[in-house]
Amino acid sequence: MVRYLIEPDPGLALRDVNSPTGSRILREGIHLMDELGLEAFTFKKLAERIGSTEVTVYNYFANKQRLLQYYYQVYWLWLAVHCEQEGRLLKDPYERLCGDIRALCGIWSTDHRAGQFDPQLLRKLVVNEGAKSFLHKNVDSDNELKLFKPYKDLCAHIAAEVKACAPRLRTARSFATTLVEMSHSLEFAMEHLPALTELSAKHDRKQLAAYLIDLTDRFVHER
Amino acid sequence: MVRYLIEPDPGLALRDVNSPTGSRILREGIHLMDELGLEAFTFKKLAERIGSTEVTVYNYFANKQRLLQYYYQVYWLWLAVHCEQEGRLLKDPYERLCGDIRALCGIWSTDHRAGQFDPQLLRKLVVNEGAKSFLHKNVDSDNELKLFKPYKDLCAHIAAEVKACAPRLRTARSFATTLVEMSHSLEFAMEHLPALTELSAKHDRKQLAAYLIDLTDRFVHER
DNA sequence: GGTGCAAATATAGTAATACTATAACGGGAA
DNA sequence: TTCCCGTTATAGTATTACTATATTTGCACC
Numbered sequence: 001m002v003r004y005l006i007e008p009d010p011g012l013a014l015r016d017v018n019s020p021t022g023s024r025i026l027r028e029g030i031h032l033m034d035e036l037g038l039e040a041f042t043f044k045k046l047a048e049r050i051g052s053t054e055v056t057v058y059n060y061f062a063n064k065q066r067l068l069q070y071y072y073q074v075y076w077l078w079l080a081v082h083c084e085q086e087g088r089l090l091k092d093p094y095e096r097l098c099g100d101i102r103a104l105c106g107i108w109s110t111d112h113r114a115g116q117f118d119p120q121l122l123r124k125l126v127v128n129e130g131a132k133s134f135l136h137k138n139v140d141s142d143n144e145l146k147l148f149k150p151y152k153d154l155c156a157h158i159a160a161e162v163k164a165c166a167p168r169l170r171t172a173r174s175f176a177t178t179l180v181e182m183s184h185s186l187e188f189a190m191e192h193l194p195a196l197t198e199l200s201a202k203h204d205r206k207q208l209a210a211y212l213i214d215l216t217d218r219f220v221h222e223r
Numbered sequence: 224m225v226r227y228l229i230e231p232d233p234g235l236a237l238r239d240v241n242s243p244t245g246s247r248i249l250r251e252g253i254h255l256m257d258e259l260g261l262e263a264f265t266f267k268k269l270a271e272r273i274g275s276t277e278v279t280v281y282n283y284f285a286n287k288q289r290l291l292q293y294y295y296q297v298y299w300l301w302l303a304v305h306c307e308q309e310g311r312l313l314k315d316p317y318e319r320l321c322g323d324i325r326a327l328c329g330i331w332s333t334d335h336r337a338g339q340f341d342p343q344l345l346r347k348l349v350v351n352e353g354a355k356s357f358l359h360k361n362v363d364s365d366n367e368l369k370l371f372k373p374y375k376d377l378c379a380h381i382a383a384e385v386k387a388c389a390p391r392l393r394t395a396r397s398f399a400t401t402l403v404e405m406s407h408s409l410e411f412a413m414e415h416l417p418a419l420t421e422l423s424a425k426h427d428r429k430q431l432a433a434y435l436i437d438l439t440d441r442f443v444h445e446r
Numbered sequence: 447g448g449t450g451c452a453a454a455t456a457t458a459g460t461a462a463t464a465c466t467a468t469a470a471c472g473g474g475a476a
Numbered sequence: 477t478t479c480c481c482g483t484t485a486t487a488g489t490a491t492t493a494c495t496a497t498a499t500t501t502g503c504a505c506c
Contacts, residue, residue: 021454037360042492056455058494131354137260139415152418171434174409174420178438181408182401189400192362195375197397211394215401218441244483265463279484281465 006081006115008073011145015060017070024050025060027116029067030125038068038129065136068125069147072133075122076150078114079103080157093164094220098213100158104183105209127184155180166220175219179212186211229304229338231296234368238283240293247273248283250339252290253348261291261352288359291348292370295356298345299373301337302326303380316387317443321436323381327406328432350407378403389443398442402435409434 017026028050033041041064043057061067083103087096106123114122134148142148159176163169186197186208194200199207240249251273256264264287266280284290306326310319329346337345357371365371382399386392409420409431417423422430 015453019454039359043494044492053456054494055457059454063493128358131358134416135351135354135411136262143416148416152416155419171421171437173418174422174434175438177409177412177419178401178405181404185404185408186397186400188358193357193366193371193375195396196378196400198394199397211397214394215398215442219438238482242483266465267463276485277465278486282483286464 006074006077008070008077009145009147009149012066012070012073012147013060014062017060021050021052021056022060023116024052025057025067026070030071030117030121033064033068033071033129034121034125038064038132065132065138068129069133069142071117071122071125072130073147073150074114074117075119075126075130076154078112078117078119078122080150080154082108082110082112082119083154083157087161093161097158097161097165097216097220100161101179101183101212101216102209104180105187105205105212107205107209127187130184151180162216162220169220175216179216183208183212229297229300231293231300232368232370232372235289235293235296235370236283237285240283244273244275244279245283246339247275248280248290249293253294253340253344256287256291256294256352257344257348261287261355288355288361291352292356292365294340294345294348295353296370296373297337297340298342298349298353299377301335301340301342301345303373303377305331305333305335305342306377306380310384316384320381320384320388320439320443323384324402324406324435324439325432327403328410328428328435330428330432350410353407374403385439385443392443398439402439406431406435 013022015022017023025046029046032046032049036045043061043064044054047054047057061070083100086099086103086109090096090099106120108119113119134142155173155176158179159173162172162175166172169175186199187205189196190200190203190208199211236245238245240246248269252269255269255272259268266284266287267277270277270280284293306323309322309326309332313319313322329343331342336342357365378396378399381402382396385395385398389395392398409422410428412419413423413426413431422434
């Protein structure tokens with residue numbers, strides 16, 4: 001098992017999360033946030049779970065949104081490393097793009113950990129709660145703090161591969177964002193609102209990837 | 224000025240919102256929720272704004288999520304009526320689909336009100352806060368209560384028109400959902416995260432519609 | 447081995463939030 | 477007139493999201 005080195009923005013945490021306590025906060029926090037959802041998740045409950053106190057947790061993260069944004073960054077940083085490594089083996093940009101799409105859909109060839117996190121759990125959290133990282137009134141100030149940089153960087157990477165497949169295309173970035181967003185919101189729909197998609201039946205990520213690859217196929221191939 | 228008759232699920236409100244107080248709650252609520260965002264919005268602040276008390280508001284809606292879901296329903300019901308009316312004038316399914324996409328992007332030919340609401344304000348609220356209608360732990364029970372029916376119905380309507388354009392397509396519903404979702408998340412990106420799209424420059428909804436129509440064009444036309 | 451210093455953790459408290467229980471009012475029907 | 481019901485108000489509670497301040501712990505340096 002390989003472990004990627006992932007370093008989220010140091011401004012997100014108030015203290016070094018590599019300390020024993022910081023590490024437990026991160027490790028248990030992702031499970032608790034996933035179980036309760038962001039609204040019901042509190043630092044008090046997390047403190048109880050790790051046998052510590054509320055204030056201890058507040059000394060590591062200013063609030064629960066920042067903790068979510070930490071996981072959000074880890075996820076996109078991990079995905080970028082994963083895409084980059086897989087892509088190195090492939091010469092054809094279209095093949096690389098298909099690999100990226102499969103990665104967006106959670107189809108991963110390896111069991112590489114994202115730092116101390118299980119990437120499948122990270123993806124589940126991002127699918128269910130990720131949008132709350134930016135869907136709030138502080139989105140502009142958070143954006144100035146570069147908190148969404150890993151997400152944007154991955155979109156830019158995918159846009160570059162779209163562009164490589166279809167150099168004359170003028171909406172590569174919008175299309176890359178479409179792929180990234182839909183890989184998550186269709187997964188949510190498959191799980192909770194199956195009327196929105198044909199892909200629901202088997203909860204099969206391969207179907208999801210196949211749909212997005214088909215979309216890409218039709219979009220990038222010049223006619 | 225025409226006013227469409229829009230009737231959200233009666234289970235959403237606890238009382239008849241056509242009463243003078245109910246009407247003021249709805250009318251001022253949308254402005255306050257838009258100004259503060261769902262997190263900072265409280266029934267106490269709304270009560271102060273309409274010169275009433277917190278409990279009065281609680282007697283109309285069980286909680287602020289239900290109020291948001293009320294607006295969410297009104298928006299999709301309104302859009303469905305709008306699409307249906309515009310579509311009646313057009314014979315060609317592809318033309319109807321393009322009209323629907325423009326409607327999704329907020330390009331509306333008329334100033335038809337959505338009940339007592341300004342549809343542009345409704346759309347702004349749905350773009351910024353709408354996802355919180357379903358992105359929570361109660362999504363499955365809310366779905367059983369049919370709270371997302373208007374949204375699903377519009378997706379189904381658009382899927383039917385996609386199918387009419389490309390009868391052999393087997394992912395019409397997923398593609399309809401893609402159009403609906405991206406018409407909102409790209410608008411959010413244009414406003415707050417412009418790195419994600421080329422469409423930002425002029426904040427121009429026509430560009431947004433043009434991108435989605437181009438996507439549709441490439442997707443539905445058989446090759 | 448003692449001193450200083452900073453990181454880490456704890457105790458205690460506060461303002462606001464998201465409600466609920468219960469009471470009072472007010473206007474129309476029997 | 478009284479009963480009833482829709483409406484609004486008063487008062488309170490448990491929880492949340494923090495902050496101010498105190499105490500402990502580890503370890504670098506003399």
